[in-house]
Amino acid sequence: MRTPFIAGNWKMNTTPTEAAGLAREIVSALEGVYNLEVAVAPPFTSLAAVGPVIRGTSIRLAAQDLHWEDHGPFTGGISHSMLEALGCVYVLVGHSERRIYFGETDHLVNRKIKAALRGGLRPILCVGEEEAERKGGRLREVLVRQVDRCLEDVSAGAAGRLAVAYEPVWAIGTGRAATLEDAVEAHQIIRHQLELLFGTQAAAPVRILYGGSVSPGNAAGFASQPEVDGVLVGGASLKVAEFAAIVRAGW
Ligand code: PGA
Numbered sequence: 001m002r003t004p005f006i007a008g009n010w011k012m013n014t015t016p017t018e019a020a021g022l023a024r025e026i027v028s029a030l031e032g033v034y035n036l037e038v039a040v041a042p043p044f045t046s047l048a049a050v051g052p053v054i055r056g057t058s059i060r061l062a063a064q065d066l067h068w069e070d071h072g073p074f075t076g077g078i079s080h081s082m083l084e085a086l087g088c089v090y091v092l093v094g095h096s097e098r099r100i101y102f103g104e105t106d107h108l109v110n111r112k113i114k115a116a117l118r119g120g121l122r123p124i125l126c127v128g129e130e131e132a133e134r135k136g137g138r139l140r141e142v143l144v145r146q147v148d149r150c151l152e153d154v155s156a157g158a159a160g161r162l163a164v165a166y167e168p169v170w171a172i173g174t175g176r177a178a179t180l181e182d183a184v185e186a187h188q189i190i191r192h193q194l195e196l197l198f199g200t201q202a203a204a205p206v207r208i209l210y211g212g213s214v215s216p217g218n219a220a221g222f223a224s225q226p227e228v229d230g231v232l233v234g235g236a237s238l239k240v241a242e243f244a245a246i247v248r249a250g251w
Contacts, residue, residue, distance in 0.1 A: 004036035004251035005207050005230035008237025019046030023053040029244035036251050039090050051087040062090035068111035080119030091116050095126045096169045106149035117158045124163045125150055131170035140189050147193040156202035163207045165232040171212025180221050183210045187227040216242050219249035
C-alpha cells in the first residue's frame with residue numbers, strides 16, 4: 001500500500017564537487033530500481049550541485065533542515081522556498097543531531113514542519129528515544145510526546161505529505177541498530193499515534209522509516225517487516241555499494 005522509501009542523509013559531508021560525484025555514482029548504481037522511492041540529502045551547499053545530476057532519474061532531492069520562517073532577518077537561515085527553488089522534494093526535520101547539538105525543541109520542530117508544509121516540501125519528521133529513556137521504560141511516553149508536539153496543528157489533509165523516521169538516539173552512528181522487535185514496537189506506537197491525530201484513513205499513507213546504523217547486513221530484516229516502510233541511512237549512504245545494497249534489500 002505504501003511505496004517503500006529509502007533516504008540517505010549525508011550529514012556534514014561532501015563539497016559540491018564531491019557531492020555531484022557521489023550522486024553520479026548512486027544514479028548508476030541504482031539503475032533499474034523503480035519499485036521504490038529513493039532520496040538523498042546533501043548539505044545545503046551541495047544541493048545545487050546534486051540537483052542536476054539526479055534530475056530525470058527516480059532519485060529525489062532532500063534537505064537536512066530548514067528555517068521555520070518564510071524569510072527575514074535570520075542570518076544563516078535557509079527557508080522552504082529556497083529549498084524548493086533548488087528542486088528539493090523532501091526535508092528532514094528534527095533529526096536528533098539537530099536536537100542535541102543545536103538545541104532544537106519539539107516546539108521548534110513543529111514550526112519547521114509547518115513551514116515545510118506551507119511550502120511545497122514533504123517533511124520527514126525524526127523522532128526517537130535516548131538510551132536512558134528506553135531503559136527507564138519510557139519508550140511509549142517519549143514517542144507519543146514527540147509525535148504529538150511536533151505535529152501539533154498539522155491537518156489530516158496534510159498528513160499525506162508527511163513521513164516519520166523512528167531513529168533511536170543510541171542506534172545512530174553506533175553500529176548497534178535496533179532489533180526488529182524493538183523497531184516494530186516503536187513503529188506501531190508511532191502509527192497508532194498518527195491514527196489518533198489524523199484518523200486511520202488519513203494516517204494510512206504516512207510512511208514510517210527506521211533509522212540508526214542501517215547497513216547491508218540488516219536492511220533485509222527491516223525490509224521484511226510490514227510495519228517498516230523504509231529506512232533513513234546515515235553513514236552507509238556515503239558508500240555507494242552499501243547504499244545500493246540497502247536499496248536492493250528486497251523492499
Ligand atoms: P547512521 O545515521 O545510519 O549513520 O546511524 C542515521 C541517521 O542519523 O539518520
